[in-house]
Amino acid sequence: MSLYYSFTDFSILSDGKWVGLENYTRLFFEDKYFWKSLFLTFKYALMAVPMKLIMALFVAMLLNMKLKGINFFRTVYYLPSIMGGSVAISILWKFLFMKEGVINKTLSLVGISAVDWLGDPDIALVTISLLVVWQFGSSMVLFLAGLKNVPTELYEAASVDGASKVRQFFGITLPMITPIIFFNLIMQIVHALQEFTSAFIITNGGPNHGTYLIGVKIYEDAFKTLKMGYASAASWVLFVIILMITMFVFKSSDAWVFYNDGGMDG
Amino acid sequence: MKKKSTGALAVLLLVGVVMVYPLLWLFLATFKDNAEIFGKLSFWPEKFSFDAYVKGWKGIGQFTYTDFYLNTFKLVVPSVLLTVASTGIVAYGFARFKFPGKKPLFALMLSTLMLPDAIVIIPRYVAFNKFGWVDTYMPFWMPALLACYPFLIFMLIQFLRGIPRELDESACIDGCNPFTIYVKILFPLLKPAIFSVVIFQTMWRWNDYFNNLIYISSVKKYTLSLALKMSIDSQGASTPWNQVMAMSLISMVPPILLYFFAQEYFVEGVTAGGIKG
Numbered sequence: 001m002s003l004y005y006s007f008t009d010f011s012i013l014s015d016g017k018w019v020g021l022e023n024y025t026r027l028f029f030e031d032k033y034f035w036k037s038l039f040l041t042f043k044y045a046l047m048a049v050p051m052k053l054i055m056a057l058f059v060a061m062l063l064n065m066k067l068k069g070i071n072f073f074r075t076v077y078y079l080p081s082i083m084g085g086s087v088a089i090s091i092l093w094k095f096l097f098m099k100e101g102v103i104n105k106t107l108s109l110v111g112i113s114a115v116d117w118l119g120d121p122d123i124a125l126v127t128i129s130l131l132v133v134w135q136f137g138s139s140m141v142l143f144l145a146g147l148k149n150v151p152t153e154l155y156e157a158a159s160v161d162g163a164s165k166v167r168q169f170f171g172i173t174l175p176m177i178t179p180i181i182f183f184n185l186i187m188q189i190v191h192a193l194q195e196f197t198s199a200f201i202i203t204n205g206g207p208n209h210g211t212y213l214i215g216v217k218i219y220e221d222a223f224k225t226l227k228m229g230y231a232s233a234a235s236w237v238l239f240v241i242i243l244m245i246t247m248f249v250f251k252s253s254d255a256w257v258f259y260n261d262g263g264m265d266g
Numbered sequence: 267m268k269k270k271s272t273g274a275l276a277v278l279l280l281v282g283v284v285m286v287y288p289l290l291w292l293f294l295a296t297f298k299d300n301a302e303i304f305g306k307l308s309f310w311p312e313k314f315s316f317d318a319y320v321k322g323w324k325g326i327g328q329f330t331y332t333d334f335y336l337n338t339f340k341l342v343v344p345s346v347l348l349t350v351a352s353t354g355i356v357a358y359g360f361a362r363f364k365f366p367g368k369k370p371l372f373a374l375m376l377s378t379l380m381l382p383d384a385i386v387i388i389p390r391y392v393a394f395n396k397f398g399w400v401d402t403y404m405p406f407w408m409p410a411l412l413a414c415y416p417f418l419i420f421m422l423i424q425f426l427r428g429i430p431r432e433l434d435e436s437a438c439i440d441g442c443n444p445f446t447i448y449v450k451i452l453f454p455l456l457k458p459a460i461f462s463v464v465i466f467q468t469m470w471r472w473n474d475y476f477n478n479l480i481y482i483s484s485v486k487k488y489t490l491s492l493a494l495k496m497s498i499d500s501q502g503a504s505t506p507w508n509q510v511m512a513m514s515l516i517s518m519v520p521p522i523l524l525y526f527f528a529q530e531y532f533v534e535g536v537t538a539g540g541i542k543g
Contacts, residue, residue: 086473087491088514235384
């Protein structure tokens with residue numbers, strides 16, 4: 001249905017008539033914001049996803065050290081994730097990062113001059129990706145479950161052989177949790193490429209289209225200017241891109257994801 | 267060894283402080299007046315004032331946050347209950363019965379799991395518009411009734427597979443029909459998974475903004491997320507931030523409470539299915 005719409009000039013006010021590939025040619029060759037928003041969306045995903053996963057893994061490893069009060073910490077770290085993509089959290093973020101907001105004031109205490117977190121197009125994109133990084137709790141819980149499943153004998157054997165902690169991390173931990181890294185990676189990429197609320201509420205796509213993510217663009221085309229056929233075309237391009245990236249990650253996973261049931265025990 | 271764990275604990279604490287600082291700060295800021303929020307860096311308010319809550323609650327125009335709160339409940343509670351009822355039945359069907367076309371149907375359901383929202387939004391909107399459902403809560407209730415949440419179905423199926431089939435057969439040997447088997451035997455056993463469904467669905471519906479934005483247009487039916495967004499738009503430069511903050515905080519209370527009360531199930535559910543944030 002959506003695919004059909006993408007070939008029409010459909011809007012909610014009128015039934016669409018068939019326009020063939022016109023939506024797509026306009027998208028690719030005339031709409032200067034289309035490429036820009038795609039580029040920004042990639043940039044956003046490239047910043048947010050690795051930062052979030054590294055953070056999640058790092059904290060999960062600390063939590064896995066069998067210290068006291070793990071449950072307390074886990075609760076605290078998960079807290080920001082509960083509110084997810086809610087408006088309340090986006091408002092909080094907007095407020096924290098305002099020019100005269102708390103973040104800048106705190107930075108000024110240590111002698112760093114005010115950063116224009118929301119007013120500078122390049123920095124604004126970083127600011128909204130930080131929001132996702134802050135919510136690393138859900139990925140962390142998954143990593144923690146994965147780390148618990150790594151057999152301790154492996155570490156004992158490695159210690160006996162005199163492998164350093166760093167070596168153990170790259171030789172044992174990382175390969176053993178690759179299935180979970182893989183899963184997290186796919187989920188987070190798919191999610192990041194469709195981000196909407198934070199870019200819409202915190203910066204409204206601006207400044208100067210600096211956070212004009214493809215999700216925001218599709219919304220504006222479909223529901224503000226009511227070019228639903230056109231927006232359908234954009235959403236199909238997004239879908240194909242997501243599909244291609246997911247397939248690429250799946251394909252590449254043969255090379256780096258390690259499944260315990262097929263290899264070692266067999 | 268001892269030294270190392272102290273180091274790790276210190277790092278954990280530091281990260282924890284950075285994580286929670288915004289939320290704590292938000293909490294304390296709601297007791298300050300606007301001048302204090304912008305004027306000083308002080309963490310602790312000079313005096314605790316509930317002004318922001320009282321004024322903020324009055325809302326916009328003739329509608330108060332009592333309305334927005336009730337609207338949110340009106341949207342969320344039926345959606346969650348319908349989801350539990352519908353996904354449970356569908357999962358039961360897939361897990362326990364053989365029927366023609368089961369395999370392709372199951373594959374179809376799983377494939378909708380991969381479909382990004384962006385694709386579905388426009389045709390769905392068009393259809394709901396034709397049914398005259400725009401500016402009602404039907405676009406939220408109906409998908410719940412029709413079990414349009416493949417992830418939750420999948421989670422329940424996985425859980426049902428873990429319950430031995432002999433159990434429902436032997437426990438109901440004196441002639442139960444499939445429906446009573448489900449209601450009397452399986453549903454009670456499914457409780458932990460059902461809890462997860464309730465929690466996820468509540469969080470999703472509660473935090474959702476996009477669907478609210480496109481389907482709800484009259485202020486009378488506004489939910490909390492729409493009201494909050496409106497409160498930062500309408501007042502322009504002179505936004506009473508302390509009120510906005512107070513109302514944002516209040517809007518987070520139900521999900522946070524739910525999280526604290528049902529934490530075990532929550533973590534279990536996340537690990538079972540692995541879910542986006």
